[in-house]
Amino acid sequence: MPSISREEVAHLAHLARLDLAPDELDHLAGQLDQILGAVAQVTEVAADDIPPTSHALPLTNVFREDEPRACLPAEAVLAAAPAAEDGRFRVPQILGEEQ
Amino acid sequence: MTVTTALPSFDEAIATYEPVMGMEVHVELGTTTKMFCGCSTAFGGEPNSQVCPVCLGLPGSLPVVNRTAVESAIRIGLALNCSIAEWCRFARKNYFYPDMPKNFQTSQYDEPIAYDGWLDVSLGGETSETFRIGIERAHMEEDTGKSLHVGGATGRIHGASHSLLDYNRSGIPLIEIVTKPIEVPAAVAPAVAKAYVTELRELIRALGVSEARMELGQLRCDANVSLRLPGDPYGTRTETKNVNSLRSVERAVTYEIRRQAAVLSSGGTIVQETRHWHEDTGETTAGRRKEEAEDYRYFPEPDLVPIAPSREWVEELRATLPEPPSVRRARLQEAWGFTDLEMRDVVNAGALSLVFDTVAEGASAGGAKKWWLGEVARVANERGVALEDAGITPGDVARVEALIAEGSLNDKLARQVVEGVLAGEGTPDEVVAARGLVLVNDDAALGTAVDDAIAAQPDVAEKIRGGNLGAVGALIGAIMKSTKGQADAKRARELILERLQG
Numbered sequence A: 001m002p003s004i005s006r007e008e009v010a011h012l013a014h015l016a017r018l019d020l021a022p023d024e025l026d027h028l029a030g031q032l033d034q035i036l037g038a039v040a041q042v043t044e045v046a047a048d049d050i051p052p053t054s055h056a057l058p059l060t061n062v063f064r065e066d067e068p069r070a071c072l073p074a075e076a077v078l079a080a081a082p083a084a085e086d087g088r089f090r091v092p093q094i095l096g097e098e099q
Numbered sequence B: 001m002t003v004t005t006a007l008p009s010f011d012e013a014i015a016t017y018e019p020v021m022g023m024e025v026h027v028e029l030g031t032t033t034k035m036f037c038g039c040s041t042a043f044g045g046e047p048n049s050q051v052c053p054v055c056l057g058l059p060g061s062l063p064v065v066n067r068t069a070v071e072s073a074i075r076i077g078l079a080l081n082c083s084i085a086e087w088c089r090f091a092r093k094n095y096f097y098p099d100m101p102k103n104f105q106t107s108q109y110d111e112p113i114a115y116d117g118w119l120d121v122s123l124g125g126e127t128s129e130t131f132r133i134g135i136e137r138a139h140m141e142e143d144t145g146k147s148l149h150v151g152g153a154t155g156r157i158h159g160a161s162h163s164l165l166d167y168n169r170s171g172i173p174l175i176e177i178v179t180k181p182i183e184v185p186a187a188v189a190p191a192v193a194k195a196y197v198t199e200l201r202e203l204i205r206a207l208g209v210s211e212a213r214m215e216l217g218q219l220r221c222d223a224n225v226s227l228r229l230p231g232d233p234y235g236t237r238t239e240t241k242n243v244n245s246l247r248s249v250e251r252a253v254t255y256e257i258r259r260q261a262a263v264l265s266s267g268g269t270i271v272q273e274t275r276h277w278h279e280d281t282g283e284t285t286a287g288r289r290k291e292e293a294e295d296y297r298y299f300p301e302p303d304l305v306p307i308a309p310s311r312e313w314v315e316e317l318r319a320t321l322p323e324p325p326s327v328r329r330a331r332l333q334e335a336w337g338f339t340d341l342e343m344r345d346v347v348n349a350g351a352l353s354l355v356f357d358t359v360a361e362g363a364s365a366g367g368a369k370k371w372w373l374g375e376v377a378r379v380a381n382e383r384g385v386a387l388e389d390a391g392i393t394p395g396d397v398a399r400v401e402a403l404i405a406e407g408s409l410n411d412k413l414a415r416q417v418v419e420g421v422l423a424g425e426g427t428p429d430e431v432v433a434a435r436g437l438v439l440v441n442d443d444a445a446l447g448t449a450v451d452d453a454i455a456a457q458p459d460v461a462e463k464i465r466g467g468n469l470g471a472v473g474a475l476i477g478a479i480m481k482s483t484k485g486q487a488d489a490k491r492a493r494e495l496i497l498e499r500l501q502g
């Protein structure tokens, strides 16, 4: 049986930038455990001769040619943003390390 | 932690420890459009003028892979002697940082398109020894946007009140090339690291997949370094980022070897972390610790189907590979008659193609090299631009050399012509005309200058009459002065000797 700990859920919540209260963590840890258990049932039917898949379509090599297409107008793009300055998206102070 | 104690010298550091290196190089491909959308990749556009729903990560948008980018990736892999995956996928690398509006970067994780290759590099100069650098993998991904940090003292993130984002670069195809651990004799390790990046840059340029100009961020390097005692397993490594010139590669590796040696020999331990290279101070400073590093939660990209290059396609691409740069260099070096050292200088200056093009325009190889590595390099360096952006073309340099060869210019005048071209005064012929740079070599005009010089320095003339040819230089100097440098020195010498020894 899968088992996901409260600490793991808290860690994932942090990575996903979700601010969860302690009671929410308790609640979700239990739910996620049940979901993982349900998904794990797939392993009961997956035989060794069935390769894992990440895609529902039996397609490969879908490409486009290296030809330019029209972009969006900068004004329209920035108008949809919460804040803009000097033709750029304005974001709050970035905490932590420079990438 | 700030290290205030003096670092050991490089020689002291490697007397005890062996370095192991690993290089990660990102190459921005020179495709017309981005990796997953048709936005232009042109450099220098107005901010956010080359964006669309795909590269902005707007809901409902779907990426489609650029065929040329995949071909470039395969060609890079083949040129690096890699195997090409028969089947591979893209993956999402999840992280929250405003340089990626999607909140993930589309990359490749455990299924790179190319893997397990090698690149031979040599240091040139006195030793012709070759070092084989193992290539772990080359994979496809996309570039991030550019941040501008506002309100801080130096444009850095610390102290900034907010940041501004331009997503024109977001989604430009990148190829990340990762080496296997590089274990070479400690004394040459930093030089090998530099030689590897230099050779890789030449290879990328020869393939025509990118201009690979480091000063424009088209080729970026992260250097992993660890130390160990001989015979020990690998030590803890650090990853130095922001190493963005060939010279910095060597300096950053050297610095990190010395810094780690200081920590280890004082009984400390190396912390696994990223470090930032500072070109101005020649030091690295601590960044993110690995134990704090993000958990990227990679998973296969559901919006893209797998890539399965047929063996026929791979062989077609293999047939398009150019002559390897090392073979081309050997061929050109022989044709040009350069020594190993001269050739290394040309390559390190990034002037190989410029010299090649100048020779193709009719100049001698020696003449071409003299200008590109001399006057042009000096001005380019002053302005902080690449040689090809200094404002003079191979055709211009060849024209200057032709004017010297036909006797219209001497070296001194030619230098003024090159200066004029670099200053934007026009073509060499236009500069000659505008500045009135004409070599005085007709015997009438030159004869008067020669006679004046002899008359002004009778004691020097007497020495020459007595057979002291070393004194001729003093008269030529005077003639150059009186003609403002425009005299033909060779003809002037002949006229002096005719008059005094004839």
Ligand SMILES: [Zn+2]
Binding pocket: B034, B037, B038, B039, B050, B051, B052, B053, B054, B055, B056, B171
């Ligand atoms: Zn786009």
